[in-house]
Structure formats: structure tokens, C-alpha cells
Amino acid sequence: MSQTLTLRRPDDWHLHLRDGAMLRAVLPETTRHFARAIIMPNLVPPVVTAADARAYRDRILAARPAGADFTPLMTLYLTEQTDPADVAAAHASGLVSAVKLYPAGATTNSASGVRDFDKVRGVLEKMAEIGLPLCVHGEVTDSEVDIFDREAVFIDRVLDPVRRATPGLRVVMEHITTANGVEYVKANDRDLGATITTHHLIINRNHILVGGIKPHYYCLPVAKREEHRLALRAAATSGDTRFFLGTDSAPHTDALKENACGCAGCFTATNTLSILAHAFEEDGALDRLEGFTSLNGPAFYGLAPNKATLTLTKNDTAVPCPDKIDTDDGPVTVFDPGFPLYWSVS
Ligand SMILES: NC(=O)N[C@@H](CC(=O)O)C(=O)O
Numbered sequence: 573m574s575q576t577l578t579l580r581r582p583d584d585w586h587l588h589l590r591d592g593a594m595l596r597a598v599l600p601e602t603t604r605h606f607a608r609a610i611i612m613p614n615l616v617p618p619v620v621t622a623a624d625a626r627a628y629r630d631r632i633l634a635a636r637p638a639g640a641d642f643t644p645l646m647t648l649y650l651t652e653q654t655d656p657a658d659v660a661a662a663h664a665s666g667l668v669s670a671v672k673l674y675p676a677g678a679t680t681n682s683a684s685g686v687r688d689f690d691k692v693r694g695v696l697e698k699m700a701e702i703g704l705p706l707c708v709h710g711e712v713t714d715s716e717v718d719i720f721d722r723e724a725v726f727i728d729r730v731l732d733p734v735r736r737a738t739p740g741l742r743v744v745m746e747h748i749t750t751a752n753g754v755e756y757v758k759a760n761d762r763d764l765g766a767t768i769t770t771h772h773l774i775i776n777r778n779h780i781l782v783g784g785i786k787p788h789y790y791c792l793p794v795a796k797r798e799e800h801r802l803a804l805r806a807a808a809t810s811g812d813t814r815f816f817l818g819t820d821s822a823p824h825t826d827a828l829k830e831n832a833c834g835c836a837g838c839f840t841a842t843n844t845l846s847i848l849a850h851a852f853e854e855d856g857a858l859d860r861l862e863g864f865t866s867l868n869g870p871a872f873y874g875l876a877p878n879k880a881t882l883t884l885t886k887n888d889t890a891v892p893c894p895d896k897i898d899t900d901d902g903p904v905t906v907f908d909p910g911f912p913l914y915w916s917v918s
Pocket residue numbers: 588614679680709790791792793820822823836837838
């Protein structure tokens with residue numbers, strides 16, 4: 573008899589859905605498996621105000637496949653002009669679940685992000701007061717800092733000072749990629765959590781660069797050395813409730829990825845659960861998969877876990893996965909873990 577694993581339905585605590593044709597194409601890839609997702613606000617133009625978030629939520633709801641049981645959890649893109657009162661009202665009405673901090677220039681569509689942290693002090697203090705989490709893209713952008721060091725330097729130079737200056741601020745370190753990130757979370761209290769992506773549990777920087785450059789493995793923060801990947805694997809499979817899944821599934825068309833200046837982002841919505849089951853099984857931690865995908869995130873955000881369940885089945889033969897999904901903007905390549913997958917969602 574084939575092995576099965578039943579979990580509370582997972583949530584994705586860091587997801588890019590984009591807009592328009594891309595939104596319509598990628599949304600079913602998420603709603604098939606996930607009940608909720610924290611929706612990243614880095615559209616062009618970004619989702620800055622409560623009114624922007626309400627309009628974007630309505631576009632997402634309108635694009636949901638018929639019968640899909642999926643709730644988008646909206647975020648606001650923090651700018652130096654963000655009004656603390658607008659944020660507080662958006663939170664009070666239940667419209668937004670978090671505010672997203674992009675250091676200006678750190679990643680895709682981050683030009684409107686924060687340069688001077690003094691200018692957002694009032695918003696952060698308001699968020700601490702009302703218990704609204706700050707999701708952080710944790711990389712410095714200074715040109716003299718090596719791209720592989722940008723997360724560790726951010727923790728020391730920006731994150732730790734901001735947290736000390738704003739007691740009670742709840743922070744999610746998004747898509748951590750280093751042992752330094754893991755250690756920083758572990759050394760702190762319940763006000764700090766971290767999301768870990770699917771792809772950072774699978775690839776290290778060699779996968780991007782050895783034997784020819786692999787644009788579909790390029791994302792930000794860029795994958796680091798193997799020792800860091802192993803630290804992420806250990807954290808994700810440890811059962812420590814401060815670590816939870818945020819796929820950072822970030823679609824870009826092949827034309828924009830396979831390019832002289834390729835975009836950053838891995839598209840993992842389609843096969844994330846098969847890959848995670850494989851990885852957790854490999855590490856003897858299948859019994860901890862549900863915590864990572866379905867329990868720890870809701871606990872951090874103060875939400876109940878989903879009532880519905882999802883069952884994974886381990887097949888005797890490898891399960892097919894599409895190489896690409898089609899969109900009206902062009903094809904989007906699905907993340908290739910580099911090994912056959914046997915787990916499928918029943
Ligand atoms: N992760 C990525 O490489 N890209 C994300 C932005 C982000 O999450 O930093 C995107 O929006 O494409």
C-alpha cells in the first residue's frame with residue numbers, strides 16, 4: 573500500500589501573485605493546494621495604501637478559479653510617506669495582515685522602498701502598538717557589500733537596531749538564506765519569526781553557477797553556500813515554531829529570466845508540496861512537515877490553522893510535473909528541484 577500523509581491544509585506566508593494576465597495564470601497553481609497566502613505588494617505601482625490593498629484584493633478574488641477556497645492576506649508596501657493612521661485603519665478593518673519593508677533597491681520593484689529608517693519610525697511604532705507584523709526583505713543595498721553577505725550585514729546594521737528601537741514590533745524575516753538568519757531568530761523571542769522558501773531548502777549557489785548559468789535558480793536573496801542551505805534545512809525540519817513556509821513563488825516570464833539582465837525569482841507554487849515532502853522525508857522529519865506548512869505560520873499571525881486537510885501520497889514511480897505554465901504574457905518555468913518527485917497531492 574502506498575504511503576500517505578495527511579496535513580491541515582497549508583498556507584503560504586510569502587507569495588507573489590502579480591496582476592492581470594500573470595495573476596490569472598499563477599493563482600490556480602496556489603489555490604489548488606493552499607488555503608491562504610500573504611500577498612506581496614511589490615506591483616508596479618506598489619500596493620501602498622489601504623485603498624490600493626482593497627482594490628488588489630478584489631482583483632485577486634475575481635481571478636480565483638470557480639469553487640476555490642482561498643483567502644488572500646493582504647500587505648501594504650512601506651514607503652517613507654506611509655501614513656500610520658492609514659495603516660492602523662487598514663489593520664482595524666481586517667484588510668491587511670502585515671506591512672512589507674523593502675530596503676530601496678534590494679529586489680524586484682523595490683524602488684519605492686525605504687532609504688531612511690528614521691522616516692518610518694512613526695509607522696513602526698504604531699505597528700508595535702497594534703500588533704501588526706512587519707515582513708522584511710532583509711538585505712542591505714550598499715554597493716560595497718558583497719551580494720552573498722547582504723543578509724548577514726542587514727541583520728547587524730539594520731534589523732537589530734530597528735527592533736531595539738521599536739520594542740514590541742513583531743517581525744517576520746522573509747526568505748532567510750543564511751545560518752546567520754537562523755541563529756538570529758533562535759536567539760530572540762516570540763516577536764520574531766522567519767519564512768523559509770522551498771527553493772532555498774534545495775539549492776545552493778553552485779546550482780546557479782556551476783556548469784553554466786541557470787537563470788531559473790536566480791532569486792533574491794541569492795542562494796548561499798551549502799552550509800547555509802543545511803542550516804535552513806535543519807531549522808525548517810526542527811519543529812521550532814518560529815520557522816514557517818513562505819514559498820516566495822515569484823513568477824517572471826522566460827523572456828525576462830533568460831535575459832542578459834535576468835529577473836530574480838523562482839516559481840515554485842506548482843510543485844512546492846511535492847518538493848517539501850521529499851525534503852522532509854529525506855531528513856527523517858515527515859512528522860514535522862505539517863508544523864512547517866500549516867501550523868507555525870497561523871500561530872505567528874494569530875490565526876487558527878485551516879480546518880480542511882490535504883493528503884500527500886508517495887507514488888512508486890516519479891510523478892509528472894509541467895516544465896512551464898502558460899500565461900498570456902508568455903511561458904513561466906516551474907522550479908526544477910533537480911531530482912524526481914514521488915510525492916503528489918491526492
Ligand atoms: N525573491 C525574488 O527573487 N523576487 C521577488 C522579490 C522578492 O521577494 O525579493 C519578485 O517579486 O520577483
